[in-house]
Amino acid sequence: MRKDVSFKSFPFIAPVLVKPSDRHNRLFPEESLVCSSTIITNYWALSSRQCYDDITRFEIAATDLLLKSGTNHWNATKQTELNLKLHDVESLYTEHYVGVLMLIKVVQSFIREGIIQAPIAGKSYNYNLVTNLELAGYGSLISTHLQYFPGTRLREGRCKFRSLDEYTLCVGPAKHQNLIRHVCRGDIGGPIVNSAREKVLVGVLDQEACFFGLRCVEHIKIGPLETTLREFSKMVENMTGMRFV
Known part of the structure; x- marks a missing residue:
């Protein structure tokens, strides 16, 4: 079940938005949510x-995109949230660098008091110790608020991510829930x-x-991608701040 939560519980989360524009067949006359992301440096x-x-697919240029940090609502403004910062x-x-992930570079720095980068599970991270999972995003159909939804890690054999089993993180319902319906x-x-x-x-x-x-959903497991992310880091100076654990 989705529950509203403060960004302080996930101080590394940032919604990805399209700025208002008439350059996309009027699809985005107002600021619009595209997806969510995690601050890593x-x-x-x-x-x-x-x-x-x-x-x-919508031919959105990088300069038409905006990330926000320190916010409880993806559509917040500086007038409505004290901790908000725009990026x-x-x-x-992506593609040749990290085929199942996207890396986003911003102009204005993320890290400040109350906002942190997330440590990343490396290839040696012991996933067997992880049973209870916490998922977060801004994708609710009835609310603009950041929401949390619990999950349980299942055997990877229950899911199959584009035939790349090594990268599959198989997530099932938390206790007392019958089906997963909460990832939008x-x-x-x-x-x-x-x-x-x-x-x-x-x-x-x-x-x-x-x-x-769905009784289980397939997401991306970060651990096996450590080598790829490190190789990409060498190409971009500002990526050297990634912290693997």
């Missing part, structure tokens, strides 16, 4: 390749973290299950 956020595909997008990267479009790209006190980014939301029930 001072100037970089991590999201899903599915979000990148949505952006390119213009400089560039997007605007949640895609958002963080999946462990339930320990120090949150670790173990996965990225990738499958929508908003209008129908």
Whole structure:
């Protein structure tokens, strides 16, 4: 079940938005939510390749995108939320670099008091210790508020992510829930973290299950992608701040 939660519980989350524009066949006359992302360094956020595909399908330029940090509502303004900061997008990267993920570079720095980067599960991270998962995103159909929804990690054999089993994070309903129905479009790209006190980014939301029930959903497991992310880091100086655990 989705529940409203303060960004202070997920101080590394950032919604990805399209700025108001008449350059996209009037699809975005107002600021619109595209997906969610996780802050991983001072100037970089991590999201899903599915979000990148949505952006390119509508031919949205990187400069038409905006990320927000320190916000409880994706449509917040500086007048409505004290901790809000806006971040213009400089560039997007995927495909040959990280095929199942999207990396977003912003112009204005993320990190400040109350906003942190998420430590990333590396290839040696022990996923067997992770049972309870915490998922978060701004994709509710009836609310603009950041919401939390619990999940349970299942055997990867229950799911299959584009025939790339190594990258599959199989998530099922939390206790006392029959079906998963809570992952909606605007949640895609958002963080999946462990339930320990120090949150670790173990996965990225990738499958929508908003209008129908699924007994399990398949998302992206970050650990096996450490080598790829490190190789990409060498190409971009500002990526050297990634912290793997």
